[in-house]
Amino acid sequence: MRHFAVxxxxxxFFGLLGLSALVGCQRSERAAASSTQASLPKSAPAASTVLSxxxxxxxxxxxxxxxxxxxxxxxxxxxxxxxxxxxxxWNNHAPGLYxxxxxxxxxxxxxxxxxxxxxxxxxxxxxxxxxxxxxxxxTLGMSRTEVRSKVGDSHLGHVFEDGPAPTGLRYCIxxxxxxxxxxxxxxxxxxxxxLPLFSGG
Numbered sequence: 001m002r003h004f005a006v007x008x009x010x011x012x013f014f015g016l017l018g019l020s021a022l023v024g025c026q027r028s029e030r031a032a033a034s035s036t037q038a039s040l041p042k043s044a045p046a047a048s049t050v051l052s053x054x055x056x057x058x059x060x061x062x063x064x065x066x067x068x069x070x071x072x073x074x075x076x077x078x079x080x081x082x083x084x085x086x087x088x089x090w091n092n093h094a095p096g097l098y099x100x101x102x103x104x105x106x107x108x109x110x111x112x113x114x115x116x117x118x119x120x121x122x123x124x125x126x127x128x129x130x131x132x133x134x135x136x137x138x139t140l141g142m143s144r145t146e147v148r149s150k151v152g153d154s155h156l157g158h159v160f161e162d163g164p165a166p167t168g169l170r171y172c173i174x175x176x177x178x179x180x181x182x183x184x185x186x187x188x189x190x191x192x193x194x195l196p197l198f199s200g201g
Contacts, residue, residue, distance in 0.1 A: 051106075051127065051128060051193045051194055051196075052128075052191075052193040052194070054190070054193075056100075056103040056104055056105040056151045056152070057103065057151070058102060058103055058151055058152045058153065059102065059103075064076075064077065064102055065077075068101065068102070069176070071176045072101055072176040072177070074176075075155060075174045075176040075177050076101065076102055076152070076154035076155055076156075076176070076177050077154070077155070078155075079146075079155045080155075080174075080176075081174060082120075082174050082175060082176045083119075084118060084119025084120055086119075087119075087120065087121075087174070087175035087176065088175040088176070088178075088180075089121045089175040089178060089180060090120055090121055090175060092110075092113075092121070092180065093110075094110065094182055094183075095110045095111075095182070095183040095198055096109075096110050096180055096181050096182040096183045096185075096186070097109055097110070097127070097180070097181045097183075097186060097191055097194055097197075098110070098113075098121070098123075098173075098178045098179070098180055098181075099178065099179050099180075099181060099191075100149040100151070100152045100154050100156075100177070100178070100179070101154070101176070101177055101178055101179045102152040102154045103149065103151050103152035103154075104179070105131055105149055105150065105151050106127050106128070106131060106194060107126055107127065107131055107132065107149060107156070107178065108121075108123045108126055108127060108171070108173065108178075109123075109127050109194070109198075110183075111197055111198065112124045112125050112126075112127075114163075114164060116163075116170055116172065118172060120157065120172050120173060120174065120175070121172075121173045121174075121175055122163070122171060122172055122173070123170075123171040123173065124164060124165075124166065124167045124169055125167050125171070126171070127194065127197065130150060131149065131150050132147050132148070132149065132150065132156075133147070133148045133149070133150050133153075134146065134147050134148075134159065137158065144158045144160075145158055145159050145160075146158055147159050147171060147173075149177075154177050155174075155177065156171075156174065156177045156178075157171065157172045157173040157174050157177070158172050159172070160172060183195075183198055
């Protein structure tokens with residue numbers, strides 16, 4: 001019984017840590033953004049130009065589980081959340097493209113990435129609005145907008161209406177749901193169509 005009680009206490013403790021992480025993406029950045037971006041528009045269209053017609057396929061469930069790390073699997077397939085400031089891309093400033101770790105579908109560009117202060121990668125818009133699907137998320141007693149990849153149906157994170165110009169949006173995304181393709185490797189990796197995103201300074 002004593003071991004059971006200790007285990008229950010540990011589970012409750014880590015559950016609270018997880019809850020704090022989930023709420024943090026919404027609350028801490030909202031406070032920061034409201035003080036500096038109060039006059040920004042609360043919504044704006046994402047990139048609507050289709051840059052590529054390349055098709056992507058979601059692998060079988062068994063292959064996804066085998067290929068992904070335990071964290072990436074938990075985030076993309078079970079709507080998990082990685083720790084803030086302890087993930088791969090929160091502080092990545094290199095130019096390039098962020099794609100769905102499951103399918104390779106292009107999702108976000110470094111040109112739209114900004115420092116939100118939350119400890120998660122944040123973007124003002126996706127590279128193509130058709131690559132992202134949104135759903136209402138009412139878990140944890142709050143209403144948020146979940147974002148998922150179109151083809152892979154991977155859980156990516158959430159979008160909030162407190163971002164900087166030009167969209168007024170903040171896509172708060174888990175690094176574990178992404179694979180980063182550096183600018184110098186876009187063509188060789190099959191993403192040459194997205195090179196124009198990085199031209200013009």
